[in-house]
Amino acid sequence: MRAAVYVGQGQPLSIEDVTPAPPGPGDVVVEIGASGVCHSDLSVVNGYLRMPDGVVLGHEAAGRVVEVGSAVTRVRKGDRVIASFVPACGTCWYCEQDRSNLCDFEGRAAGATRGTRPGGSPYLAFTGLGTFAETFTASEHSVVRIETDLPDEQLALIGCGVTTGLGAALNTAxxxxxxxxxxxxxxxxxxxxxxxxxxxxxxxxxxxxxxxxxxxxxxxxxxxxxxxxxxxxxxxxxxxxxxxxxxxxxxxxxxxxxxxxxxxxxxxxxxxxxxxxxxxxxxxxxxxxxxxxxxxxxxxxSKYGSARVRRDFQRFVGLIEAGRLDVGAMVSRRIRLDEVNDAFRAMESGEVIRSVIA
Ligand SMILES: [Zn+2]
Ligand SMILES: [Zn+2]
Missing domain, CATH: 3.40.50.720 (NAD(P)-binding Rossmann-like Domain)
Known part of the structure; x- marks a missing residue:
């Protein structure tokens, strides 16, 4: 599948045909409906956030589960999900205190190798997601099932920007x-x-x-x-x-x-x-x-809006459905995957609130 890979500081993302590894027992494969281009992705490219080469970027997405590992219990094939860039494992000390935005599983999710690049070298997925691609494979802890008829491009933004901001106002402050x-x-x-x-x-x-x-x-x-x-x-x-x-x-x-x-x-x-x-x-x-x-x-x-994603994602969907939260107007541009580098330029020059790959 095609994916946008970080290949070094200051370099444009490389659009490559990568080969995802089969999902592990606790993993899910999600067909991506939409993926927002967030400033934190740009922070990797410009070196603010240090990453090794060979990371598929993208961490704000929504889509549909197309495959589940044998031990997955939270979602089923066909479910609509929003990706959570901090996993919510449900069993670590922080998750048990209802502070899943600080989940201890985070490092493990981000460190998993997810497949191989055209030359055969392994690739990682940013925040354990890597949504600048056609599908992503992640721990079931990193997705939240959602019931709604809202379009994927709005649900995608709940995965990072909306929850970070709304949560900062409603949860943190x-x-x-x-x-x-x-x-x-x-x-x-x-x-x-x-x-x-x-x-x-x-x-x-x-x-x-x-x-x-x-x-x-x-x-x-x-x-x-x-x-x-x-x-x-x-x-x-x-x-x-x-x-x-x-x-x-x-x-x-x-x-x-x-x-x-x-x-x-x-x-x-x-x-x-x-x-x-x-x-x-x-x-x-x-x-x-x-x-x-x-x-x-x-x-x-305020990290990730102090959010408990398994409570807050559906809560924020409800606010959109009730007409009290406008996420549609936050989508400035719809782009293709190979236009992601131009989306970074548009972000840096202040032309957009959000570009969404859809
Ligand atoms: Zn983000
Ligand atoms: Zn946890």
Whole structure:
């Protein structure tokens, strides 16, 4: 089957005819209906996230189970599933505490060899999925069965961007009705945070992004105000919009030390800063030590929207079906697998919220 393979930092993904290995007893094979192109895939290509050569990228997908291993119990052939880029094994300490976004099975899922490349060398699958392909083979822990008539392209986005953003607002921060919210960075995840804040009943939602299209989209998704940080001190503008105090919740969805500090500056005294963006593994952030104590701000990391995927995926599907969550409008472009490198370029130049291979 055709797949888009990472072959080295800064290199375009190589579209190759790979040969998947047969599924193991606990594995499933999923025919991919749609796969979103997410910033974390680009982070591998540009070296922010270090990977060996020979990894099929892609981690945000939906499709149908076409084959199951002999020990699989959670899904059956024919089931519609959303891929979960963090597996939810159900039995590790974190899964037992309802914190499946921190599942200990993650390393094992990501380390499995999934087949061979044309030259005979083995390939791995990004996050244990590798969805820039026609099918993926993964542990049953990495898929969640879904019952819905929604199109695959919307379900795919639930696999990463939607859950990461919506979950940050609803699970990690638990934004309450009437709260004020600032969102730094309005790509796919930031747009989902805006929608999560709206669903939670926030009364003021300030979207901050340099790209006009993303600010306009955020306003369409429920932001009450949009700020171009190139116009000057964005935190001062956020304070002006929040009674001079700053936001109750400031979300960072970029993954840079400077935008984490910006979000810190946007939160009010006693407010909450939520770091959602994926930074370089070697990046460090410096915060004012005096302010940590004096302003009593809380700073929270948010991985995968603190989601319990076996609860939240179907919950988010329900929000789409009820017309309260708009994922269709997050799909900017539909592309073919061999256009994935161009999708990275469009992402870097701020042309799209999401490109979806479908
Ligand atoms: Zn992602
Ligand atoms: Zn687990």
């Amino acid at each position: 638990r934004v309450e009705p009437g709260a004020s919210v600032a969102v730094v960075g309005c790509g796919g995840v930031g747009q989902a945070i805006v929608q999560g804040a709206r669903i939670a009943g926030a009364s003021r939602i300030v979207a901050i992004d340099r790209v006009a299209m993303k600010r306009e989209q955020a306003l369409a998704f429920g932001a009450t105000d949009a700020i171009d940080p190139s116009d000057g001190d964005a935190s001062r503008q956020v304070k002006r919009l929040t009674g001079g105090r700053g936001a109750d919740y400031a979300f960072e969805a970029v993954g840079l030390p400077e935008t984490i500090r910006e979000a810190w500056a946007m939160a009010r005294k006693g407010g909450t800063v939520v770091v959602v963006g994926m930074a370089r593994v070697d990046a460090q952030v410096t915060l004012p030590a005096f302010g940590l104590f004096y302003d009593e701000k809380r700073i929270l990391g």
